[in-house]
């Protein structure tokens with residue numbers, strides 16, 4: 001476990017390591033805190049300009065669940081990381097990544113129409129959470145508790161077949 005951060009798409013399970021969040025370059029000069037990948041000449045992106053690499057990542061994963069996460073979180077989610085994640089710069093070179101195909105082609109109208117309704121609802125709930133979820137903690141802060149799980153199960157699982165029924 002290190003102090004590394006990754007740009008991760010949880011829909012495609014593709015990851016770009018951004019390095020550590022640092023304050024100084026190799027000569028010890030200070031500059032605003034940033035990830036190692038954005039330090040000019042950084043080995044994290046093979047000395048390449050990181051902008052096209054990150055830009056390609058964002059283009060390929062537009063509309064997807066993208067997060068900047070540190071090491072322990074993906075390790076909690078997946079027991080066998082290497083078999084489910086594609087590591088940009090490892091499984092595919094940065095040059096091939098930047099020059100590879102973009103599929104599907106960007107189409108804002110089609111992307112908007114095919115955006116999953118459940119995802120749109122989740123984003124709506126997130127944006128409205130401070131007003132729509134009651135406080136569940138004594139000090140007035142909002143927290144996700146077993147009561148929230150019960151409420152979500154009533155709301156979303158009551159009408160749908162359970163996973164065990166689907167498996168039969």
Ligand SMILES: [Zn+2]
Pocket residue numbers: 009010011012013060061062064065
């Ligand atoms: Zn993706």
